[in-house]
Amino acid sequence: MADQLLLHVDGKDQPASDGGEFAVHNPATGEHLYTVANGTEEDVNGAVLAGRAAFDDGRWRAMPPRERARILNRAAVLLAERVDEYARLESLQIGRTLREMRAQLKRLPEWLEYFAAVAQTAEGSCPEFGPEHLNVVRRVPLGVVGLITPWNHPLLITMKKVSAALAAGNSLIIKPSELGPAVPGQLVALLEEAGVPPGVVNFVPGLGRSTGKALTEHPGLAKLDVTGGTETGRVIAAAAGRSLIPVTAELGGKAPVIVFDDVDIDTAVAGALFAAFIATGQTCVQGARILVSRNIYDRFQEVLVTRTRQLRLGDPMDLQTQVGPLVSQAQRDKTAAAVDRAREQGATVLAGGRIPEGAQYANGWFYEPTIVGDIRRDHDLWSEEVFGPVSVIAPFDGEDDAVMMANDSPFGLAASVWTQNVGRAVRVSRRLDIGIVWINDHHRIDPASPWGGFKDSGIGSENGLEAFRSYTRQQSLIINASDTPFDWFGTDEDLRYS
Numbered sequence: 001m002a003d004q005l006l007l008h009v010d011g012k013d014q015p016a017s018d019g020g021e022f023a024v025h026n027p028a029t030g031e032h033l034y035t036v037a038n039g040t041e042e043d044v045n046g047a048v049l050a051g052r053a054a055f056d057d058g059r060w061r062a063m064p065p066r067e068r069a070r071i072l073n074r075a076a077v078l079l080a081e082r083v084d085e086y087a088r089l090e091s092l093q094i095g096r097t098l099r100e101m102r103a104q105l106k107r108l109p110e111w112l113e114y115f116a117a118v119a120q121t122a123e124g125s126c127p128e129f130g131p132e133h134l135n136v137v138r139r140v141p142l143g144v145v146g147l148i149t150p151w152n153h154p155l156l157i158t159m160k161k162v163s164a165a166l167a168a169g170n171s172l173i174i175k176p177s178e179l180g181p182a183v184p185g186q187l188v189a190l191l192e193e194a195g196v197p198p199g200v201v202n203f204v205p206g207l208g209r210s211t212g213k214a215l216t217e218h219p220g221l222a223k224l225d226v227t228g229g230t231e232t233g234r235v236i237a238a239a240a241g242r243s244l245i246p247v248t249a250e251l252g253g254k255a256p257v258i259v260f261d262d263v264d265i266d267t268a269v270a271g272a273l274f275a276a277f278i279a280t281g282q283t284c285v286q287g288a289r290i291l292v293s294r295n296i297y298d299r300f301q302e303v304l305v306t307r308t309r310q311l312r313l314g315d316p317m318d319l320q321t322q323v324g325p326l327v328s329q330a331q332r333d334k335t336a337a338a339v340d341r342a343r344e345q346g347a348t349v350l351a352g353g354r355i356p357e358g359a360q361y362a363n364g365w366f367y368e369p370t371i372v373g374d375i376r377r378d379h380d381l382w383s384e385e386v387f388g389p390v391s392v393i394a395p396f397d398g399e400d401d402a403v404m405m406a407n408d409s410p411f412g413l414a415a416s417v418w419t420q421n422v423g424r425a426v427r428v429s430r431r432l433d434i435g436i437v438w439i440n441d442h443h444r445i446d447p448a449s450p451w452g453g454f455k456d457s458g459i460g461s462e463n464g465l466e467a468f469r470s471y472t473r474q475q476s477l478i479i480n481a482s483d484t485p486f487d488w489f490g491t492d493e494d495l496r497y498s
């Protein structure tokens, strides 16, 4: 890993215009990893101008789709070769276990391959326009788009946005999270190595409140695409509103895991653990509210608590570790405070609920995987996103109650329904005011499958054809195909406005 992560604008690495930088630390050990150039307003402006110049001269936008696709496929091959190196880097800077980072990164070439295929097969349309005209509707790229990403899946989320935006022919400015920008930075170099022309993908790391704000408010952007907290999403969407540009926002969540009484308890508990504690609970779709049919509640809770206590917390680089640290002190403080408040409000901590003791945890931001019971729907922990290894468990009585509890949230990102009854699974999922519903599974993602939340979880979606389309706009060509001469003011006959 280089000692300093620089900006990359118009094909060139550069420091911040004012020389500013900040440090990234290993959340498991506190060790200093590298410094990052903190992009200024001037840097953002330079990146947008570079992206605009690349867009205007058509070096990427006007390239035949098959050629663009070839380059994206080449990038997929390069990425597959670097998965181990990138997984290590991701684990070092965000603390997520190496076994999980490897599993995730191995799949990322699929995003480039999928959107390469979409670029080649995308078609316009030819709506009916009456006998004298032919209407051809083209899909054209937007221009320079701003991509703002979080730290919890640094490369996955960057990849989702980059592959759709590039396949559609746009120029990009990437503003990664200040907590984990190294691998997104490497991706930019990899894309140019694969053949994306300089100036098309620009990289401006920096702090959200300065670099992110400057990007969001830049008048030269044609779209903003953000993944982050709901409050960040509101600020960015408001700026997009002022610029009258579209916004895609993937925001917070508080996903319910709904367990009916016909399940195999061990299988459903394994599913709930997977939902709750992958990435140390730091995922937007974390199974934060485990809702269990009352007639199996006691048994389910007992097995869940036992298995939660058995999770191996520790060094993320050790392949035996199942749960790593939180990403930062702020994130651990927030997690601990949320559990303490739940205790004060009368909930019961059934497993975890502590900062672990021991030398191996002393310098990192660790918190034990935690299950909280006796939760009421007026407790803060019921509705607030913690973004840590904390889930609540509560009983329900029948389908109506399960649906009411699951929908009782400001968020509507994801849910899982666990049952062997297909009719019930379909019935319940149709009543959920939630964007992604897994049946007997959780967390699964595919480049072809839409990913987006309802309510306070966001606007629009990533993945799939809609994501590609959201990086284009329609241009309508209306061709006069009539041989009859036309003179609007030269006739006294009844006029026909078509």
Ligand code: NAD
Residues within 6 Å of the ligand: 148, 149, 150, 151, 152, 153, 157, 175, 176, 177, 178, 206, 207, 208, 209, 211, 212, 213, 216, 227, 228, 229, 230, 232, 233, 235, 236, 249, 250, 251, 252, 253, 283, 284, 285, 385, 387, 413, 453, 457, 458
């Ligand atoms: P965050 O909102 O703190 O930051 C996200 C990005 O926005 C970062 O790059 C940050 O620098 C930038 N930013 C912050 N303030 C900004 C501002 N005022 N203007 C412009 N940019 C700004 O989020 P985070 O802590 O990095 O990530 C965790 C959050 O992301 C959680 O709420 C989680 O649910 C959400 N998330 C959602 C999804 C999804 O698909 N819906 C996926 C992952 C994470």
